[in-house]
Amino acid sequence: MTTVWPWLSIIGLGAFHGINPAMGWLFAVALGLHRQSRRIVWLSLAPIAVGHAASAALTLAVVVTFGAVLEPHHFRLVAALLILSVAAYGAFCGHRHRVRVGMRAGMAGLGLWSFLMATSHGAGLMLVPAVLSLCVVDRAGDLAVAGSLPVALAAVAVHGAAMLAVVAAMAIAVFEWLGLAALRSAWINFDHLWTVALSATGIVLLVQ
Amino acid sequence: MATWRPDPSFYPSPRMAAKAPKETLAYVAAFDPERTRPDAIAVVDVDPASSSYSQIVGQVEMPNVGDELHHFGWNACSSCLCPNAPHPHVERRYLVVPGLRSSRLHIIDTRPDPRNPTIVRVIEPSEIAEKANYSRLHTTHCGPEGIYVNALADRDGNAPGGIFLLDHRSFDVLGQWEMDRGPQKLAYDFWWHLGHDTMITSEWGTPDTFENGLVPEVLLGSKYGRRLHFWDLHKRKHLQEIDFGEEHQLVFELRPAHDPTKAYGFVGCVISLKDLSASIWTWYRDGERWAVKKVIEIPAEPADPDLLPPVLKGFSAVAPLVTDIDLSMDDRFLYVSCWGTGDMIQYDVSDPFAPKETGRVRIGGIVSRASHPKTVNGALNGGPQMVEISRDGKRVYFTNSLYGAIDPQFYPDGVDGWMVKLDVADGGGIAFDENFFVDWPKGHRPHQVRLEGGDCSSDSYCYP
Numbered sequence: 001m002t003t004v005w006p007w008l009s010i011i012g013l014g015a016f017h018g019i020n021p022a023m024g025w026l027f028a029v030a031l032g033l034h035r036q037s038r039r040i041v042w043l044s045l046a047p048i049a050v051g052h053a054a055s056a057a058l059t060l061a062v063v064v065t066f067g068a069v070l071e072p073h074h075f076r077l078v079a080a081l082l083i084l085s086v087a088a089y090g091a092f093c094g095h096r097h098r099v100r101v102g103m104r105a106g107m108a109g110l111g112l113w114s115f116l117m118a119t120s121h122g123a124g125l126m127l128v129p130a131v132l133s134l135c136v137v138d139r140a141g142d143l144a145v146a147g148s149l150p151v152a153l154a155a156v157a158v159h160g161a162a163m164l165a166v167v168a169a170m171a172i173a174v175f176e177w178l179g180l181a182a183l184r185s186a187w188i189n190f191d192h193l194w195t196v197a198l199s200a201t202g203i204v205l206l207v208q
Numbered sequence: 209m210a211t212w213r214p215d216p217s218f219y220p221s222p223r224m225a226a227k228a229p230k231e232t233l234a235y236v237a238a239f240d241p242e243r244t245r246p247d248a249i250a251v252v253d254v255d256p257a258s259s260s261y262s263q264i265v266g267q268v269e270m271p272n273v274g275d276e277l278h279h280f281g282w283n284a285c286s287s288c289l290c291p292n293a294p295h296p297h298v299e300r301r302y303l304v305v306p307g308l309r310s311s312r313l314h315i316i317d318t319r320p321d322p323r324n325p326t327i328v329r330v331i332e333p334s335e336i337a338e339k340a341n342y343s344r345l346h347t348t349h350c351g352p353e354g355i356y357v358n359a360l361a362d363r364d365g366n367a368p369g370g371i372f373l374l375d376h377r378s379f380d381v382l383g384q385w386e387m388d389r390g391p392q393k394l395a396y397d398f399w400w401h402l403g404h405d406t407m408i409t410s411e412w413g414t415p416d417t418f419e420n421g422l423v424p425e426v427l428l429g430s431k432y433g434r435r436l437h438f439w440d441l442h443k444r445k446h447l448q449e450i451d452f453g454e455e456h457q458l459v460f461e462l463r464p465a466h467d468p469t470k471a472y473g474f475v476g477c478v479i480s481l482k483d484l485s486a487s488i489w490t491w492y493r494d495g496e497r498w499a500v501k502k503v504i505e506i507p508a509e510p511a512d513p514d515l516l517p518p519v520l521k522g523f524s525a526v527a528p529l530v531t532d533i534d535l536s537m538d539d540r541f542l543y544v545s546c547w548g549t550g551d552m553i554q555y556d557v558s559d560p561f562a563p564k565e566t567g568r569v570r571i572g573g574i575v576s577r578a579s580h581p582k583t584v585n586g587a588l589n590g591g592p593q594m595v596e597i598s599r600d601g602k603r604v605y606f607t608n609s610l611y612g613a614i615d616p617q618f619y620p621d622g623v624d625g626w627m628v629k630l631d632v633a634d635g636g637g638i639a640f641d642e643n644f645f646v647d648w649p650k651g652h653r654p655h656q657v658r659l660e661g662g663d664c665s666s667d668s669y670c671y672p
Binding site for chain 2: 021022026027029030033034095096097098099100101102103104105113180181183184185187188189191192
């Protein structure tokens with residue numbers, strides 16, 4: 001039973017993650033400016049998208065695997081608590097992380113950075129309710145891993161593609177036309193929005 | 209509290225920061241060399257349109273005596289916009305004010321009334337010793353991993369000195385910054401090239417060699433600091449040491465280029481044991497390594513020994529004593545304080561390997577005692593010391609005290625505090641603002657100046 005809504009929400013979350021300057025487009029612009037190269041801006045998009053998608057894939061694989069072994073009720077409770085604790089961690093301690101990748105980053109470093117940013121912010125967790133509604137459920141109400149993993153991976157691909165499209169559009173628009181001065185006023189607090197979105201995800205899981 | 213929009217004083221690039229509005233207030237560290245009354249952060253009105261221009265309009269006293277306030281900085285700055293570790297919604301609001309002698313750290317809130325700052329937190333030396341094993345707190349910078357504070361000694365007053373981190377929201381001490389310090393022992397200043405993932409640190413000495421004044425045997429034995437250390441900013445690992453050689457003593461203030469794509473900067477060396485000259489060195493990237501080159505040498509001036517303090521009598525010369533330098537936001541002009549001779553010199557460093565002198569004023573000085581148009585008392589003592597440049601590069605402020613225990617070694621009849629301002633001509637050239645002279649209230653001496661909204665040694669940038 002598929003409806004269009006889960007897919008639309010997966011695409012919407014891709015756009016939401018992509019537009020956040022902390023998820024990569026700003027890094028691509030910065031590297032392009034440092035190395036005075038439009039090519040670098042374009043090249044940087046690949047590791048940013050791959051790192052983000054890898055993080056989401058890993059998160060969802062873990063979630064689906066647990067979904068198959070835990071009782072449905074327990075599983076939703078555990079997933080919701082995990083998501084809410086990541087949201088709380090981000091709100092109170094998210095600023096305290098080590099900085100492991102700097103402005104001399106190569107493509108591998110950039111991919112690692114994107115993976116760490118997505119993982120520590122719980123980017124993949126935000127997809128959980130939409131993906132669960134797409135997953136195959138067996139007679140006992142447990143997730144069937146064999147049927148669910150491909151759906152989860154398809155969701156990651158769609159999410160990653162939407163994210164990449166927005167990251168590319170933002171990076172190119174800022175690098176080519178807008179310039180960085182707009183950051184000073186247009187960079188709204190995505191950390192707040194992120195906390196709200198992640199908390200809502202957890203609550204949806206609890207009440208669903 | 210986090211805001212919805214970035215702090216308006218954050219700028220992505222130094223080019224944009226140079227277009228910032230003019231500062232109207234300056235915060236100045238003021239200390240009592242007798243250690244009998246509390247030190248303070250004074251607020252000086254620097255708005256020429258104000259009726260209290262050139263006056264101290266507010267101050268906040270420390271809760272204890274004997275801190276020796278020295279350098280200080282902001283909790284957050286333009287580096288919060290960096291793409292790899294963005295924290296753009298922190299306010300530039302709190303001054304992080306260490307006591308160099310007490311090792312106590314004060315967090316001072318400049319809101320809601322910037323003219324009446326208040327102390328919101330005091331971190332005692334025991335907490336810093338416990339969590340970071342350091343003491344004798346010196347310089348602070350806001351940066352990618354929070355607030356960086358450096359210390360000249362470990363908790364017992366010995367080497368190594370180093371850097372520790374503070375949480376930029378709660379101001380909790382997070383611990384030592386270094387993960388592998390290699391051969392580094394002494395500490396003085398630190399800053400970085402964000403575009404090159406590199407930290408640089410310089411050297412003074414351990415507290416037993418400066419807290420009662422400079423020790424001539426240590427100086428003549430070339431035992432004070434004379435090295436630069438280069439570090440991987442993110443791996444927190446020592447990469448390279450450059451020794452300036454036995455002749456050079458006291459390698460102090462570090463001023464990397466503001467443009468993050470440039471891999472060079474300037475450091476001042478206070479004194480040469482060969483001829484008492486002072487020097488400016490450029491560090492730069494040479495292939496895979498860092499290298500240094502002496503680019504300015506400022507000679508000592510012959511003087512009548514009767515006019516000299518005991519420490520210089522035998523040399524019959526005044527040492528220039530370059531104790532502070534500062535680089536304009538566009539990386540074009542370097543200002544050099546000669547605390548001994550009383551000169552403030554402006555160099556055009558567009559070519560960092562071939563500086564050209566473009567301006568010079570003289571005020572105070574060990575022998576010259578040069579005056580200022582606005583003073584009534586004539587001969588001034590102390591000399592140009594901590595220097596700060598407005599973000600647009602058009603105004604330069606400086607004060608005249610170096611360090612409580614060292615001031616009387618070079619100015620035995622005392623240092624009466626003052627703060628002055630220079631106007632900078634387009635294309636170079638400096639002159640005193642004849643309407644700006646702060647005759648510092650007796651009992652305190654002024655040290656570092658920080659300008660409202662940021663200045664040329666407070667912020668670092670990730671975008672060119």
